Amino acid sequence: MAMYSRLPGSVALITLQNPPVNALSAAVRQGIVDTVQRALKDPKVTSVVICGQNGKFCGGADIREFAGPMLGPPLVPMIHAIEAVDKPVAAAIEGVALGGGLELALGCHYRIAHSKALLGLPEVTLGLLPGAGGSQRLPRLIGLTAALDLITTGRHISAAEALKLGILDQVTDNNVVDQAVEFVRRVAGQPLDSRRLSTLPCPCPPDVDSLLDKAMVKGMEKERDLLTTLFNSGQARALQYAFFSQRVVGKWSLPSGASWDNSAARTISKAAVIGLGTMGRGIVVALALTGISVVAVETQEKQLAEASQAVPAMLQREAGRRSLATPPGVISFSSNLQDVSEVELVIEAVFEDMSLKLQVFRHLTSVCRPGTLLCSNTSGLDIDQLAAVTQSPGLVVGMHFFAPAHVMKLLEVVYGPRSSPEAVATAMQLGKRMGKVSVAVGNCPGFVGNRMLKPYLEQANFLLEEGATPQQVDEALEEFGFPMGVFRMSDLSGLDVGWRIRKEAGLTGPGVESTRTRQGRRYSPLPDQVCEAGRLGQKTGRGWYQYDGPGGRVARSDPWVHIFLEAYRAEHGLVARSIAPEEILERCLYALINEGFNILQDAMAAGPEDIDAIYVFGYGWPRHHGGPMFHAGQVGLGRILERLQHHHHNHPDVPHLKPSTLLRRLVAVGSPPVQTWREFINKERVHSQL
Numbered sequence: 001m002a003m004y005s006r007l008p009g010s011v012a013l014i015t016l017q018n019p020p021v022n023a024l025s026a027a028v029r030q031g032i033v034d035t036v037q038r039a040l041k042d043p044k045v046t047s048v049v050i051c052g053q054n055g056k057f058c059g060g061a062d063i064r065e066f067a068g069p070m071l072g073p074p075l076v077p078m079i080h081a082i083e084a085v086d087k088p089v090a091a092a093i094e095g096v097a098l099g100g101g102l103e104l105a106l107g108c109h110y111r112i113a114h115s116k117a118l119l120g121l122p123e124v125t126l127g128l129l130p131g132a133g134g135s136q137r138l139p140r141l142i143g144l145t146a147a148l149d150l151i152t153t154g155r156h157i158s159a160a161e162a163l164k165l166g167i168l169d170q171v172t173d174n175n176v177v178d179q180a181v182e183f184v185r186r187v188a189g190q191p192l193d194s195r196r197l198s199t200l201p202c203p204c205p206p207d208v209d210s211l212l213d214k215a216m217v218k219g220m221e222k223e224r225d226l227l228t229t230l231f232n233s234g235q236a237r238a239l240q241y242a243f244f245s246q247r248v249v250g251k252w253s254l255p256s257g258a259s260w261d262n263s264a265a266r267t268i269s270k271a272a273v274i275g276l277g278t279m280g281r282g283i284v285v286a287l288a289l290t291g292i293s294v295v296a297v298e299t300q301e302k303q304l305a306e307a308s309q310a311v312p313a314m315l316q317r318e319a320g321r322r323s324l325a326t327p328p329g330v331i332s333f334s335s336n337l338q339d340v341s342e343v344e345l346v347i348e349a350v351f352e353d354m355s356l357k358l359q360v361f362r363h364l365t366s367v368c369r370p371g372t373l374l375c376s377n378t379s380g381l382d383i384d385q386l387a388a389v390t391q392s393p394g395l396v397v398g399m400h401f402f403a404p405a406h407v408m409k410l411l412e413v414v415y416g417p418r419s420s421p422e423a424v425a426t427a428m429q430l431g432k433r434m435g436k437v438s439v440a441v442g443n444c445p446g447f448v449g450n451r452m453l454k455p456y457l458e459q460a461n462f463l464l465e466e467g468a469t470p471q472q473v474d475e476a477l478e479e480f481g482f483p484m485g486v487f488r489m490s491d492l493s494g495l496d497v498g499w500r501i502r503k504e505a506g507l508t509g510p511g512v513e514s515t516r517t518r519q520g521r522r523y524s525p526l527p528d529q530v531c532e533a534g535r536l537g538q539k540t541g542r543g544w545y546q547y548d549g550p551g552g553r554v555a556r557s558d559p560w561v562h563i564f565l566e567a568y569r570a571e572h573g574l575v576a577r578s579i580a581p582e583e584i585l586e587r588c589l590y591a592l593i594n595e596g597f598n599i600l601q602d603a604m605a606a607g608p609e610d611i612d613a614i615y616v617f618g619y620g621w622p623r624h625h626g627g628p629m630f631h632a633g634q635v636g637l638g639r640i641l642e643r644l645q646h647h648h649h650n651h652p653d654v655p656h657l658k659p660s661t662l663l664r665r666l667v668a669v670g671s672p673p674v675q676t677w678r679e680f681i682n683k684e685r686v687h688s689q690l
């Protein structure tokens, strides 16, 4: 909607009304068309101001409408009509003018903004382009170079930068609507031709020849054609889905009925971190950057000394990079667990060893004040077992960060059967304060992210046994869009991490079963043998690849690996075959997706958006493929089911390839869109179909 009012005197004020960001929905566009007409017809009106209610000018086109047919007046002629009005029209910009919001402002003759406003054309981040004249009016206003920068990066700029670039006519610290009204009163009656951006020539650098001028003449048509192509592309759909899934996960709910809107969070101002290794250090920095005071505890003298040098330097670097609004919290270092007695929340980040963690939790529950939240950064151990040794099991949750913890956006908040809604709400809110995408997940081995990673890694190893090389597997995955293939990634993280977990699980070394079978299932000892050869990845300069030396970053193919693989296959009577990239992708990705369906079935994630946000923000899943579950929908659930059946038939000793019941049920009801799965799963559960 848009509200019309005539201010005392001769100015018409049009206020966009569509909370929370006044997106240009069909109703808003209709409102603008009607009110602009009214202002045009009213002889008493000499000038017009357009603003947005609740301190936000406009967040752009209504992204929710992109999924269906476009109804209501189209945006492009609406903005053209505003530009053509023969009374001065000014945009009064508060909060945001993004995408279509900025395009609307560019159709106005003048733009006045509050000093705190943000402007930009972020369409590229949604797989689109500024298709309501933005790609045409902006270069005509500020020149090609500056416009291309804003359009291709999609970055948001401050009002000060926009003023400098020439996008704005005035910036104010006062009431922006009052300023805009005063402005249009002043300019009423002045000629408007030079203010109609679409009619102006583009200021081009001298080296741009006449070709470009011709291209600019055809620009409006070209923009429309390109946008139509983009609109119908899978990538745009995926990026728009990713935008919403990031927001959906904030509205968490637990099977108990507790949810974001009925559970109160505590505000934390003093926290502690136990264990200052790779993760602990990053977590201390992430907390301090939020203004929280941190007690950082480490028992190893050498580690403590190193951390007390490294952490302040990391904090300073990161604070400088982010130009912080809040000053960082104070960090105190200690080797004594007793020093955490006054904090409100503790995050444990000691080695991934259950007996050690139990010991730490027993100690914490005796040292901390009653009511202190006790959290663990475990990558997949049982949160409930940790809760069981404390005095208040309800106050125990997992806070699973990703390395490096002060940089990576993902946080899995793991609730056990006894975790209280307050504990979950507090951890989720704390994650948000740290700028993380926090996702609430259930307590099962590996939680959501690492549980799905297991079948993915397993398939990659099996492919090596069957004839692929690490490069072939990585190239297929990188071609799909992962920043790094699975073997390059494993070398970076350190191969000993998984090795230690497999050793603890009793999977490595000689057993009663054959080397390639464990617990009745196919098992690949390849990664164990690589570790036994002293090859732990980048840190030792050798792993699945070779590097220039320990800590080297550039992966090169290693003849040792090829000889090793050949010898391994010969020893086990395996005949290498040529494996196509399609099979690599199907085996790795569909096994991972299948586990995602099992997770939804087990209610360990509330919906597909939760899984997809975890993979996009924590595991490098390409954003333009939306996430594993969204991707499954795009490939077609029937096709995923058929390929899993095919691979399971060929590998009956690999249970992860057996299609999940939920996948079968979804295919049986006609493969509904991903946005409806949550509801479907709940219904199936009520009727005990899952």
Ligand SMILES: CCCCCCC[C@H](O)CC(=O)SCCNC(=O)CCNC(=O)[C@H](O)C(C)(C)COP(=O)([O-])OP(=O)([O-])OC[C@H]1O[C@@H](n2cnc3c(N)ncnc32)[C@H](O)[C@@H]1OP(=O)([O-])[O-]
Binding pocket: 020, 021, 023, 059, 060, 061, 062, 063, 064, 075, 076, 096, 098, 099, 100, 101, 103, 122, 123, 126, 128, 129, 130, 131, 132, 134, 227, 244, 247, 248
């Ligand atoms: C031929 C056809 C012609 C077509 C022409 C194309 C025109 C144009 O070029 C295309 C566009 O404008 S593309 C668009 C270009 N614009 C953009 O890309 C801007 C995208 N938006 C943002 O970057 C951020 O939301 C803001 C910075 C605006 C606010 O940040 P914040 O204060 O942290 O708040 P928050 O938590 O982020 O959001 C709060 C709520 O608002 C919701 N919502 C927000 N924008 C929406 C939208 N446009 N729509 C719908 N909803 C939108 C959001 O989902 C959430 O809803 P919930 O139900 O409460 O969960």
Ligand SMILES: NC(=O)c1ccc[n+]([C@@H]2O[C@H](COP(=O)([O-])OP(=O)(O)OC[C@H]3O[C@@H](n4cnc5c(N)ncnc54)[C@H](O)[C@@H]3O)[C@@H](O)[C@H]2O)c1
Binding pocket: 274, 275, 276, 277, 278, 279, 280, 297, 298, 299, 300, 303, 349, 350, 351, 352, 353, 356, 360, 377, 378, 379, 380, 400, 401, 402, 403, 493
């Ligand atoms: N490294 C990763 O990528 C990653 C990612 C997510 C989660 N995690 C999890 O985070 C935890 C820590 O992993 P990490 O990689 O930082 O390990 P790390 O080996 O780098 O650090 C562990 C630190 O804990 C210290 N420590 C051991 N016992 C202690 C005690 N009783 N009190 C205080 N300090 C003690 C050790 O001295 C060491 O400095 C593990 O549970 C791990 O599974 C790791």
